[in-house]
Amino acid sequence: MTFYTYNYLHATQHTWQYARVIVISILVVIFILFMLHYLRNKMDIKYKDLSVIIATLLLLILGMQYDDYSNIKSSSQQTGQMTTLVKEVAKRLDVQTDEVSVNATSQNQNLLVKTPKGYYRVDFNTDGSQFVLEKVDLHQANNIQVEDK
Template sequence: MTFYTYNYLHQSQGNWQYARMIILSVLALIFIVFLIHYLRNRLDVKYKDLSIIVGTLLLLILAMQYDDFSAVQSASKQTGQITTVVKESAKRLGVAPQKVSINSTSQNANLMIKTPKGIFRIDYNSDGTQFVLEKVELHDQHDIKVEGKA
């Protein structure tokens, strides 16, 4: 069973999005530079070809970004909900959120948290607005892995 720390969940929300935005910005800057060179030297065809290649690449990456936007937004929302559950659980148990890890990155029915005080199962009420922490004992605790730094 794999548990994810609060820091792992918090950091994984936007790392790839930042990398994509940096790549898009660099490509847009390169496209503008090549376009300016082409407009200054209309007889030099290599800048026209380079600007067309970079522009096409930029459009392709923008299309992929748009396609992944809803999936990333949904995943980010679920991760945000999970971090809220981790913070609330830590508050109820009187431990720091950094010492709490959870067994899923998305909200599902079988959530468990691992704290210095033990392992707890999270039971939601029927409408999913409130939860209760129930201490559990796992039979095989040797298979527990924790992703992220505590």
């Protein structure tokens, strides 16, 4: 079973989005450079062809970005909810947020929390706005891995 720390949840919340923005920005700069070079040298057709290729690639990536936007937004929101949950659990158990880990990156029915004070199961109410911590004992606690960035 894998548990994820607050640092891991917080770091992965933005990493992939920044990578996409960087790739799109680089492609836009390359496209502009090729177009400027082509406009200066009208006889050099290879820069026009390269500009068309880069523009097509840019449109493809922007299309994928738009398609994945709702998935990214939902994933980011769920990860944000998990970081809030970790903060709240740390506050209730009077431990540091760095010492709390959860077994999922999104809220689900079987959410476990690992703290220095033991393992807890999180029971949410019907709308997910409140929760109760229930102390549990794991039978195979030696198979636990903690992901931390």
